[in-house]
Amino acid sequence: xxxxxxxxxxxxxxxxxxxxxxxxxxxxxxxxxxxxxxxxxxxxxxxxxxxxxxxxxxxxxxxxxxxxxxxxxxxxxxxxxxxxxxxxxxxxxxxxxxxxxxxxxxxxxxxxxxxxxxxxxxxxxxxxxxxxxxxxxxxxxxxxxxxxxxxxxxxxxxxxxxxxxxxxxxxxxxxxxxxxxxxxxxxxxxxxxxxxxxxxxxxxxxxxxxxxxxxxxxxxxxxxxxxxxxxxxxxxxxxxxxxxxxxxxxxxxxxxxxxxxxxxxxxxxxxxxxxxxxxxxxxxxxxxxxxxxxxxxxxxxxxxxxxxxxx
Amino acid sequence: xxxxxxxxxxxxxxxxxxxxxxxxxxxxxxxxxxxxxxxxxxxxxxxxxxxxxxxxxxxxxxxxxxxxxxxxxxxxxxxxxxxxxxxxxxxxxxxxxxxxxxxxxxxxxxxxxxxxxxxxxxxxxxxxxxxxxxxxxxxxxxxxxxxxxxxxxxxxxxxxxxxxxxxxxxxxxxxxxxxxxxxxxxxxxxxxxxxxxxxxxxxxxxxxxxxxxxxxxxxxxxxxxxxxxxxxxxxxxxxxxxxxxxxxxxxx
Numbered sequence: 001x002x003x004x005x006x007x008x009x010x011x012x013x014x015x016x017x018x019x020x021x022x023x024x025x026x027x028x029x030x031x032x033x034x035x036x037x038x039x040x041x042x043x044x045x046x047x048x049x050x051x052x053x054x055x056x057x058x059x060x061x062x063x064x065x066x067x068x069x070x071x072x073x074x075x076x077x078x079x080x081x082x083x084x085x086x087x088x089x090x091x092x093x094x095x096x097x098x099x100x101x102x103x104x105x106x107x108x109x110x111x112x113x114x115x116x117x118x119x120x121x122x123x124x125x126x127x128x129x130x131x132x133x134x135x136x137x138x139x140x141x142x143x144x145x146x147x148x149x150x151x152x153x154x155x156x157x158x159x160x161x162x163x164x165x166x167x168x169x170x171x172x173x174x175x176x177x178x179x180x181x182x183x184x185x186x187x188x189x190x191x192x193x194x195x196x197x198x199x200x201x202x203x204x205x206x207x208x209x210x211x212x213x214x215x216x217x218x219x220x221x222x223x224x225x226x227x228x229x230x231x232x233x234x235x236x237x238x239x240x241x242x243x244x245x246x247x248x249x250x251x252x253x254x255x256x257x258x259x260x261x262x263x264x265x266x267x268x269x270x271x272x273x274x275x276x277x278x279x280x281x282x283x284x285x286x287x288x289x290x291x292x293x294x295x296x297x298x299x300x301x302x303x304x305x306x307x308x309x310x311x
Numbered sequence: 312x313x314x315x316x317x318x319x320x321x322x323x324x325x326x327x328x329x330x331x332x333x334x335x336x337x338x339x340x341x342x343x344x345x346x347x348x349x350x351x352x353x354x355x356x357x358x359x360x361x362x363x364x365x366x367x368x369x370x371x372x373x374x375x376x377x378x379x380x381x382x383x384x385x386x387x388x389x390x391x392x393x394x395x396x397x398x399x400x401x402x403x404x405x406x407x408x409x410x411x412x413x414x415x416x417x418x419x420x421x422x423x424x425x426x427x428x429x430x431x432x433x434x435x436x437x438x439x440x441x442x443x444x445x446x447x448x449x450x451x452x453x454x455x456x457x458x459x460x461x462x463x464x465x466x467x468x469x470x471x472x473x474x475x476x477x478x479x480x481x482x483x484x485x486x487x488x489x490x491x492x493x494x495x496x497x498x499x500x501x502x503x504x505x506x507x508x509x510x511x512x513x514x515x516x517x518x519x520x521x522x523x524x525x526x527x528x529x530x531x532x533x534x535x536x537x538x539x540x541x542x543x544x545x546x547x548x549x550x551x552x553x554x555x556x557x558x559x560x561x562x563x
Binding site: 116117196197198199200201202203204205206207208209212213216217220221 | 401
C-alpha cells in the first residue's frame with residue numbers, strides 16, 4: 001500500500017515534470033519576442049524597400065537630366081524639360097493654406113465635443129458626422145467639389161473680376177480644408193479629453209469663466225498634442241491626390257493668383273502617369289520621392305515642435 | 312457667539328431624480344474651522360460643492376433652498392464672483408502643470424486677466440506662500456514647475472493659490488486623503504493657523520482628523536444633517552445616537 005502511494009506520487013511527479021518540460025519547449029515569451037521582431041522587421045523592410053525602389057526607378061532621370069532641373073519652372077515631357085519647382089511650391093502652398101484655414105474650425109469643434117456639460121445628443125450627432133466626414137472617399141469629395149463648390153467659386157470669381165473657371169488653387173484649398181477637418185478635430189478632441197478634470201475644476205474654483213479655463217488651462221495643457229494633430233493632418237493633405245486632381249485645373253506652371261489652375265506633385269503624377277514612359281516616368285517617380293521627403297520633413301518638424309513644447 | 316458668515320437654509324439637492332441632500336440647515340461661524348464629517352457617500356462633497364456652485368460645472372444638479380454668504384443669496388451672484396470669494400482645495404493636489412510655483416500662486420488673477428504690477432505679484436506670492444509655510448522651502452525655486460514639489464508641498468501650494476485671492480471662506484474637500492501622515496500633520500497644523508485669517512470649511516471622513524482640527528462639527532448621514540455643534544460637545548456628549556455610533560467607529 002505504502003509502495004503504491006509512493007509510486008503514484010513519483011509517477012504524477014513525472015507527469016508534472018514532463019508537462020513542465022513541454023511548456024519550457026513552447027516558451028511563449030520567446031515566441032512572442034520572435035513574432036514581434038518579425039512584424040517590426042517587416043515594417044522596416046517595407047519602408048526601406050519602398051524607398052530603394054523609388055530611388056532605383058528615379059535613377060534614369062537623375063542620370064540624364066539631373067537634380068538641378070528641379071529648380072527650373074518649365075515642365076514639358078516632349079522636350080525632356082522637367083522643371084518641377086511649380087509643383088513643389090503648389091504642394092506646400094495648398095496644404096499650408098488648407099491647414100491654416102482648418103485650424104479655427106477644428107479647434108472649435110474639438111472644444112465643443114469635449115465639453116462635459118454640453119448637450120450630449122448634439123455632441124454624439126456631431127461626433128458621428130465627423131467620423132462620417134473622415135470616412136467619405138476622397139473621390140466623392142472631388143465630385144462634390146467639381147459639381148457644387150466650383151459653380152460657387154465661379155460666381156465669386158465673376159464678382160471679383162477673375163476669369164470664371166471654377167477649378168483651380170482656391171477650390172482645391174477649400175476642399176482640402178474640409179477633408180482634413182475631421183482628422184485635426186478628431187485628434188484635438190482626444191487630446192483635450194485627456195486634460196485632467198481636476199485641473200479644469202481648479203480653474204473654475206478660482207473664479208475663471210469657461211472661456212478663461214479653455215484659453216489658459218485646457219489649451220496650454222493640450223498644446224503639444226494639438227500641434228501634433230495638425231502636423232499629422234498636414235501630412236495627410238500633402239499627399240491627398242484624388243479630390244485635388246479633380247479640381248485643381250491641371251496646369252503645369254506656377255499659379256499666378258489664388259484662383260489660377262495649378263498642379264500639386266500628387267495631382268501631376270495622377271494626371272500624367274498613364275501616358276508616361278521612359279524618362280518621363282522616371283521623372284514622375286522622382287517627384288514621388290520628393291513628396292515622400294517633404295512629408296517626412298513635415299513630420300520631423302512636428303516631432304521637433306512637440307519636443308520643444310514639452311520642455 | 313461668533314458671527315455667522317455662511318447660512319444654509321432648507322437645502323435640498325437632487326441629481327436627476329435622486330435626492331442627495333435633505334433639508335440641510337447650517338450656520339458656519341466666521342474664522343473657525345467647521346468640519347463636515349460623515350461616512351462615504353453621505354453627501355459631504357455635494358454639500359461643499361453647492362456652496363461655491365461647483366456642482367454646476369460637471370452635472371446638472373438641482374438645488375432648492377437658500378445659501379447666504381454674509382447675508383447675500385449666492386444664487387443671485389455671478390458664479391465666477393462667488394468662486395473668487397470662496398476658494399476650494401481638492402482631494403488630490405492639482406497645481407497647474409504648465410505653470411511655475413510663482414505662476415500657480417497668482418493663477419487666479421492671471422486666469423481672469425487681472426493685470427498686476429510686478430511688486431503686487433511678488434507681494435501676493437510671498438504672502439500666500441508664507442501663510443502656508445512654503446516660502447522658506449521654495450523661495451529659491453519659485454520659477455520651477457509646481458509639479459516638482461512633493462505631494463504635501465503641492466497641496467500647500469494649492470492652498471496658497473486659493474488664499475492668494477483673499478477669499479472669505481476656503482472649502483477643503485478631504486485635502487489630506489492622498490498624503491502621508493507627516494504631510495497630513497503639516498496641513499492640519501496649517502489649517503489651525505489659517506483660521507485667524509479665513510473661515511475654513513473642511514470635509515473629511517477621518518474622525519481623528521475632525522477631532523484634532525475642528526471648532527465646529529456637522530455630522531452628515533445619508534444626506535441629512537444629523538447633528539451640528541462645537542467639536543468638544545460632539546465628541547464628548549453627542550445628542551444623536553447615530554453620531555455616537557459614528558465617532559466610536561461602529562460604522563463609517
